[in-house]
Amino acid sequence: RQTQSSNIEQLAEQVVAGDRRALARAITLVESTRPDHRASADALLAQLLPETGKAVRLGISGVPGVGKSTFIEAFGLYLIEQGRRVAVLAVDPSSRRAGGSILGDKTRMELLSRSPDAFIRPSPAGRSLGGVARRTREVLLLCEAAGYDVGIVETVGVGQSETAVAEMVDLFALLLLPGGGDELQGIKKGIVELAELVVVNKADGDMQAAARRAAAEYRSALRMLRPLSADWQVPVLQVSSTEHRGFAEVWAAVQRHREVLGEAGLASRRAAQAKAWMWSEIEEELRSRFAAAPAVAARLAEAEAAVAAGRTTPAAAAQELLGRFLGEAPSRD
Ligand code: GDP
Structure with a gap:
């Protein structure tokens, strides 16, 4: 872990120094779907944010x-x-x-x-x-x-x-x-x-x-x-x-x-974009965790079929799945 974080620090320095190969490596890291890469990518981005x-x-x-x-x-x-x-x-x-x-x-x-x-x-x-x-x-x-x-x-x-x-x-x-x-x-x-x-x-x-x-x-x-x-x-x-x-x-x-x-206008435009970006990160993450959760995955196809066939309402099916995701008993109200 120690080596990893010092590697990230080094990579960040090389990126800032304008090293093209380091930039390419940083991009590969950021684009990777591997969870351990994601953690490193987040660390790298955090380090580079001031730049x-x-x-x-x-x-x-x-x-x-x-x-x-x-x-x-x-x-x-x-x-x-x-x-x-x-x-x-x-x-x-x-x-x-x-x-x-x-x-x-x-x-x-x-x-x-x-x-x-x-x-x-x-x-x-x-x-x-x-x-x-x-x-x-x-x-x-x-x-x-x-x-x-x-x-x-x-x-x-x-x-x-x-x-x-x-x-x-x-x-x-x-x-x-x-x-x-x-x-x-x-x-x-x-x-x-x-x-x-x-x-x-x-x-x-x-x-x-x-x-x-x-x-x-x-x-x-x-x-x-x-x-x-x-x-x-x-x-x-x-x-x-x-x-x-x-x-x-x-x-x-x-x-x-x-x-x-103006400077203030640009800053507020970017601030709004950053906030919207945060929410889209939350939505994406929640959605993928939701669909991957075993309790949800086991019921998902069935729930979709039931909704498609009109046997249950979309709202009721969503509540049931969300209940499973959050580890609660299915809501009956
Ligand atoms: P893209 O699909 O939007 O990326 O379009 P391209 O850049 O590939 O261009 C499509 C075609 O339009 C190519 O054959 C270009 O050479 C041509 N083209 C692009 N810009 C101009 C221009 O300013 N004038 C003329 N006459 N042709 C252009």
Whole structure:
């Protein structure tokens, strides 16, 4: 135990010193499902906590094909030119399907991945969204401790993962195509509502005029969807990720958003996120312990069948199972 805790201390020091291999080892530890690894990971994170929080945390979403990888690679290289160090993480619960994932593709962002000032980590595999999100949050903290001062969290704009990403970043950006005006309708309203920055990608060549039109349409659509906020009106910008245009404007918008939030605003946003994170840890842990408890496991299938068949009410079945979990006699009220 003694050696273990001094090992963790050493690993923490190496991470802070910017040792990439130590960072990779720390991430492997944090992503591990082994209970003893979990204990070490928690110790490591506790030790590194004072070194975290210094990065600009950005979320980026958009449908497959919109150009997320192209944008992140080129924008990342732009930021590195500005003297930044960039970590790119992904939240993609579907990446467990081997080979089927866009975000898991190893050849993505090859140029960026070769930069000593970039660190790219694919989505942790084989978990629920909740599991992927909690590990990604932790990996983001590790990267901050390692001195990466911009953390980009990427997700595919098709499902639930956007909310999870929005809950771990300072600014959530949505990438759109210079398509017709009804493109916004194709994206779930909830996702558009999360966007604090809209970037129309592929504003180049033949698509330049369409991009300008699309940007204007998105601007008015956003105004209808989200009534003008006194604090922050969602900017709609145009970029070309292949021609490396528009990045300065994107970064300026990110900076402006930070100024508008202010230090206190940013701190309270992150405080709320940390509290929500704690509750989701509690929920996940309770749920998995509940399902694994022998007294519950023995009755679970039967209870589900009884509820499905309408032989018992969901509330009564839940009470009975919870009673077993908590070691009480089944509640009869
Ligand atoms: P992702 O699925 O959102 O990660 O999209 P990718 O980054 O893989 O890009 C999808 C396709 O769009 C690729 O063929 C890219 O070369 C292309 N693409 C990405 N950004 C741009 C851009 O700014 N302009 C043009 N013309 N094509 C782009």
